[in-house]
Each structure stands twice: as C-alpha cells, then as structure tokens.
Amino acid sequence: MPLAPVETLDLAHDEPQDYLWTLNFGPQHPATHTTLRLVLKLDGERVIDAIPDIGYLHSGFEKIGEHLNYNQYVTITDRMNYISPMSNNVAWHGAVEALLGLELTPRCKYIRVLIAELSRISDHLLCNGAAGLDTGAFTYFLYAFYQREVIYDIFETLCGARFTNSYTRVGGLMYDVTPLVIEKTRAFCKNFPKTLHDMERLLNRNKIFVDRTKGVGVLTKEKALNRSCSGPVARGSGVTRDLRKDEPYLAYKDFDFQVCCSRAGDCYARYLVRMQEMWESLKIVEQAIENLPPGPVDVGIDQRTAFPDKRMVYSTIEGTISHFELQMSNRGFEVPHEEIYFATEAPNGELGFYIVGDGTETAYRARCRPPSFIHFAVFPHLIRGHTLSDIVAVLGSLNIIAAELDR
C-alpha cells in the first residue's frame, strides 16, 4: 500500500538537516522520458522536497514566432508537444484565424476536429502507455504504441509527414482528405476498440499498477483551480471544465460526446480519465468521418488568405490576382492592429495562443500557453511525502513534455 504523505513534518530553516540526502533526478534519466531535472531532498526513501530545474530544451520558440510569418510558424508548433503535433497546429491557426476574423468552411472544421481527436487518442496512448511502462507494465506500452503507429500511418496518408505534420494553413488545410484516409480511419475505428478493451483489462484492475497509482499524488479540486490546472489533470480532480463543451470551437457543437471526470484526483484517476477520453474521442472520430460535409476545405478567394485552386489560378482573373498577392512578400493578407487569445482543449490541457498583430504577415508577439509548464509547477506539491519510486508514477500521470515545457 502507498504510504500516506507526511504533512506534519516541520522544516524549520534553523534546524540542521544533515540527515537529508540530495539527489539529482535527470536531466538524462530514462524515467523522465524527456529532458527535465529535479533536485530531490530525501529522508531515506521519502521525498521531503522536490525542486524542478527546467530550461534544458529552451529554444526560444516565442522569439522565433516574432520572425516567422503566420503560415511558417506552424512548423515550430509541431515541435512543442511533439506527441500530438496536429493539436498544436489546430490551436495555432485557430488563434490566427480568430485574429483575422476568418470563418472556416464546414469541411475544414470537420477535418480539423477529426485530426485533433486522432491526435488526442495518440497522445493519451503514449501518456498512459508510458505510465504503464514506468510502473512495470511493458506489454501494455507495446499495445499502446502499436495503435499509435496506425494513427501515424493515417497522418502520413493525409499530409505526407508522420511526426511533424504542419497540416493546417491560414484559412484552410494543406490537402483535402482522400478516400484512402477515410478508408484507413474507418479501419482504425473498427479495430481500435479491441485494443482499448485489452488495455483496460490489462491495467485497470492490475494490483501492481493500482497499488502504485491509487492515492499517490493527490490534487484536490481547490488546488487544481488555484494552480491553473486544465485538461485531464484538472478533470481527474473533479473540475468539469472542457473547452470542447464549454466554449465549442470549430464544429464541436455538432458532436455527441461526454466530458470525462473523476473526483479522486490521484494518479489512478488521471489514468482513468485519459482511458475514458479515448473512448469519447473515438466516438467523435467516427461521427466526423461519417458526416464529413462536402465542399471546399479552404476559404474562398474573397478572404485572400488561402491559395486558390490551381484551375482557378489559370482560368480566372480573380484566382490569378489572389495567387499573385499572396505570393508577393509585400502584399499578403490584412492583419488588424489587435490582440487576441484563443484556446483549444489539447490532449494535455488548455493550449492557447496570445497573438498580437501589427499589420504585417508576422506576429508582433506569439505567446503560447503551454499546459505542461503549468502542470509541472504543481509537481513538487504532489510528490512531497511520497517515496522516490512514486516520482515516475506522478510524472507519468501529469504527461510533462519537455519541448512544450521549455519551448
């Protein structure tokens, strides 16, 4: 059974603490999965305090955002949360389109919902799979990773890239969905429930896993709100906030799905929320692929943001002009002198962009609100009083991605 946290321990500063042991966890440790470092203060096996030291992967993404144009920067967003890049693409261009005041075509909205939900499944598969791996369930991880490969394959058929997709464009998408993508997605919807059932049977009532995660890293609802948590971390603590339901962006109003919550707030609750969210995402994927509206994926030439169809460029004067203006570096599209915040429900939590436009094709400021950064700040609070081996369980349940954490 997990040990109860030591809340009564008095850490007065004047008292000598020679018996405490300092341990560096990371930055290169197999169980952190990414590049992050923790300085731990241990009393035997018990963690007295944890001091996160981050920034090893800081690459100045927000500074680069002030120098790349709105379409180019999508390649940088791929590299933020690299286990679900499509969600970042959708969030970034959603924010740009909110700034420009663009209304997307229904088909584009559905395809964006489809890719966002597929990437949510893929993110949760890796997060839960790695949580299983860290607590000793290697087979479980392989089950999860096999299905991730299937999703990679769908993305590759869709846009040519498996990992860094850069699939969205201002006012549209890189390519339309082909019949092969629909076929592969249908096959995934047919086969995935079997794996998901298997995964649930493998771990949901597995005594080793439940003992390692139940009652570990408890986050109460008040703390979750006070510390700005969002996504599965907040929903595991009983916060019912889900932006897909609360502020339906894209086409989420049209879909039938549930928001998954738990009251317990421990690692096991976060694991269960993610498992259940995969079922709900699968429902959305099925609905999106069967009800895909016909029509164009890009906005029309009147908006002057997406390149017109080649046939239009060669046969109509509007198409030629529109193509020319977008191609010339001194024309581009009109951006207001304004600021906007747009948030999406990414797999990890609320992923938003605060964009300041200054009339040019490049953002004046491109702030990313990274859920990993907010959640890692909670980590010392969750781990205090638990044992050294619980660190991997708590880290795994928060799903910290260092590339998004440091940007």
Added chain:
Amino acid sequence: MNSDQQAHDALKNRLAEAATSEFRGQARAVVPAEQILEALKFLRNERGFDLLIDITCVDYLRYRGAADRFGLVYLLANTQTNERLTVRTFLNEPEPSVPSMTPLWEGANWMEREVWDMFGIHFEGHPDLRRILLPEEFAAFPLRKDYPLQGRGERHNFPVLTREGA
C-alpha cells in the same frame, strides 16, 4: 463609508465602464498598475473569475500608436459561467514593477517567473523570483524587442568541457 470601500466602488465603476473594450467577442479591461492587485482580487472574489489562465507580457517598443513600453496581460476565466476576461496593465522603464499575484493564485508563481526571465518585469512580493528557463548567469531579457534574434554572443561564453578536462 471607509476609504477601502470607496476604492472598491471606484474600481467597480472602472471595470464596468471606462477602460473596457471588446474585440471579436472577447472582453478586455485596462487597469493602472498600482490597482492591479486590488482589481484582480475583486474579480476573483466577487465576479467569480477563479481560474488564472495565464500571465504574459508584450513589449510595445516599436508598436504603432503605443504609449507605454510593456503591456502585462492577465487572462482570467470563470469556471461557472465560462466567461473570459483579459486584464491588461501598462508599465514603463526604468524599473517596471507590479505586485505579484501569488497571494491570490499559487499558479501565478511560474508564470511570473517566466515573465521576469523573458522581460525583466519585477513582481513585488513574489516568493521565489529567479530565472526559470534561462541559466542563472544570463544577463539579458531575450523577449524584449531590443534583443536581437541571434542573441548577443552568450553562447560563446559558455565554458567548454573537453573529454580530458571533465
């Protein structure tokens, strides 16, 4: 009526009328820096904005029509009604400083550290205002607009470790 109450009413009027604006359905308010703590406390306790989404900053050095150097942005949300509010405050050099929000939201801790790290804005009363993403000895604030994209040669000053010397 005591002075606290008066300040409170003044703020209420301020948030209700004077400095609010709207852009594409998003409500925004501008609050002077000396009233920001009081304003956010009021919004949190009495208007139900219980979730601090983000704290960020914009450097308006070369921005058309900007009168102030820095704009500090607080993004708030109400989890009951799903309203959102953007509260902004403007700061100037030489020593941009603003009260810390850590007494209201513990989540503000790292957000303010990041703003300090990138823009050099000081948060009074912050429990642990250290650099967070950049190394401790870094001397500049890189997201300021007068800092070049290529950097100022900081990389050259990193100590080189060789196989023999390590």
